[in-house]
Amino acid sequence: MKIEQAINQRKFKDDYHKIVVNLLFTGNWLRDALGANLKEHGLLPQHYNALRIIKGRHPDPVSAGDIKDVMLDKASDVTRLLDKLEKLEYVQRRLCPHNRRKMDINITPQGLKLLSDVDVLMDTFYDDLADRITAAEAAVLSDLLDKVRG
Template sequence: MRIEEAIKQGKFSNNFHKALVNLIFTSNWLRDANAEIFKKYDILPQHFNALRIIKGRHPKPVSAGEIKEVLLDKASDVTRLLDKLVKQGYVKRQLCEYNRRKMDITITPEGLNLLEELETPMKAFYEDLGTRITSEEAQQLSDLLDKIRT
């Protein structure tokens, strides 16, 4: 469905305006589609992102600041995200033995199991995108998005 139909707007001031509206609309659409997958596990896309970051450093610990640096959603409250993941048993938080002002965050076996369980629905999600655009188009889109941010 074209953006004009999706938001019931026939005119845009120019192609840049149209592209920006389409980008925001599509970003929200993708977020909502991902949220449906995560709802079953009582997590949000931001929790999934944080778990992937923590797993990427496993078995070494990571600090909340390091997570915040690379988190996709920069507006997220990392402390609150981590609080929920600790409460659910997916991550462990303890004082750093070398710097008592810093917390070390590590993923638990339950967190690793959750990520493993999520591999199948996430792979299906990516494969579904592959039915909509080609690999080359995905690369072109990624390159264009990179270009917008430079």
């Protein structure tokens, strides 16, 4: 569906205005679609992002600052995200032995199992995208998005 139909707008000031609106609309659509896959596991996209970052460093620990640096949603409250993930026993925090002002964060076996389960849902989501655009189109789109950000 074209953006004009999706938001019931016939005309845009110009194509630059149209692309900004389309990016915002599509970003929200992606957030909602991905969120629906995560909701059944009691997670938000930010939790999933944090778990993926922590898993990427596994078995080495990661600090909250390291997570914050690479989060997709820079406005996320990492401490609060980690509090919930720790309460659910998906991550474990310990005082860093080399720097007592820093916490070491590791993913637990339960966290690894959760990611494995969620990744099956995410693969289905990516397969649905592959039904709509080719791999070459996805690469071009990704390159164009990089170019938009400068």
